[in-house]
Amino acid sequence: MRDGDNENSTAPVGRTDREVRRASAAQRQTLRRFLIELLIIVVLTIPIYICEFAVEPVRRGFFCDDESIRYPFQDNTVTPVMLGVLAGGLPFLTFVIVEYVSSMRAGELSSTVELLGWHLSAWYVELGRQLTYFGFGLLLTFDATEVGKYTIGRLRPHFMAVCQPQLNDGSLCSDLINLHRYVEDYECAGEGFTVADIRQARLSFPSGHSSIGFYSLLYTALYLQRKLTWRSSKLMRYFLQFVLIMLAWYTALSRVMDSWHHWSDVLTGSLLGIVGALLTAHYIAKLFRSPSFQDVSLGGTLRREDTSATLQEVCPSTPPPYCVNNSYNDDQYCTKV
Template sequence: MRDADNENSTAASASASAAAADGQTDRELRRASAAQRQTLRRLLIELFVIVVLTIPICIYEFAVEPERRGFFCDDESIRYPFRDNTVTPLLLGLLTGALPFLVFAVVEYVDSMRAGELSSTVELLGWQLSAWCVELGRQLTYFMFGMLLTFDATEVGKYTIGRLRPHFMAVCQPQLSDGSLCSDPINLHRYVENYECAAEGFTVADVRQARLSFPSGHSSIAFYALLYTALYLQRKLSWRSSKLVRHFLQFLLVMLAWYTALSRVMDSWHHWSDVLTGSLLGVAGALITARYIAKLFQSPFHAVSLGVGLRREDTSATLQEVCPSTPPPYCVNSSYSDDQYCTKV
């Protein structure tokens, strides 16, 4: 009879253990499902933000006409000859898109390889992805977000101001509403608002671009992308063999941005103030993105050193000095008895 009770007790315990295990498994599955839903929600929100930031760029480029500003016929700052771009839009895309992507990919791969985590995987929405690929995607998301912010700010300035490029006269070839030309002596100091562009040898798009001088888009995008990449290297890249390689690469990146900005004045596509404003806009975008969005320079908690600079001292001598007047248990060699201590406290 006792054996039967023991068997029943064992079976009940096993059933209870199995039920507890099933309950724990269900809780783990629910937590995993909740985590997946939260990840999916975050990805959708971030994708929505990216789309929202892209919409103004498309509207400005295809549906908005820049502000139509007048000019003085004798304004020499807009009488420069037309020249092709030294840094073409394709080359700008390679410098500000392909180059940072290559740098991010190489650095994240090497960093993961050095840490011995190259084979580590992360489950994302049911897919097993390499941990370094997930980190690469996170860094690219931050980079793209800052790029869109800088691009939006640049487009607002271009289409709101509508400043004429240095080669405006060469492209527009304006004809005044009364049929006269700027070359006529009567129009020497005249401020012109009503005019039509003959634009012989140029397209309508060229004339439209001739009114988008401020600020320089090449300068803002180049300085944002390349300076952000330099800041990324400052945080991520370390080479024990040399301390100068990282700074040399950063110098090259900044010089590429600087040369891109200078080429806009050299090619007569922008005034110097356009380039200066665009460069400052790109620098501000890179610093804000690196500091407050990507948080590249936020110190981890474990890196905080507690007690740094505190001097260690031998307190035994001090303790012995105060012992005669200090009741137990604070003094080791005290002559106070328990009764005397009670009267003291």
């Protein structure tokens, strides 16, 4: 009896050990995945820092009589801080509210998930997942924008007002001899402007405000299409989506209005942001993934039917092997065939 008791007592312990090992393996896999994705995020931020602090944009020449770069300098209507609020703060607030309300409606606010040894609310985990997808797409769009800016080095519409170029031969663009001259060797006097302002005057293509604004706000609108349901009003979701798109549209228009970008810069930046939002929502976040055939459960919804009666009805005219209890022998079956 004592040996039997020992065997019975060791069985649950064995199962517990297997469960512990399985949980430990799952934790290691989760940690590995987290570190890999963190490394990817870090790698994506490296080109941004390199472009901003270690690389000079391509130095392009210009015609002294080019009127497209002779606009006066104006301050930004949508400042970088405002862009950060629109492209970062507004989506973050939207994700938090929608995920919290969705979890509350489903009655899952108290449910927890164990992640890397921490017990977190399930809606925290879902919020983190959505923010990760959003941030990943944002970094991709930002990288593509920075590569375009520093590779092309297009001059902004207010370039002449900020740079105030002085040719190496001592002459100025205002001199008649330089009226139709293409200038490559020049220095910027930049009186009243900083070195950073002069550098920014050579980063017109594509528009970063347009690409970042359209990506963030369009992605948020797509997220609302998938996640938000408003029982009191069918039009509320579409109204919010319209507001988001109009904010992105106004941000893009302000870049031409303030003479910070040419219209083609804004168009390209807007298309870049739109494509980035659509690709991220469809392929990365999978916001509009439809259930596959394997996800449909047939066993619990379809009722089995007894087909024996139907088979017996067709037996007199149907040769074997399709009918049961038939009176045909093999020779008769061959004759029938």
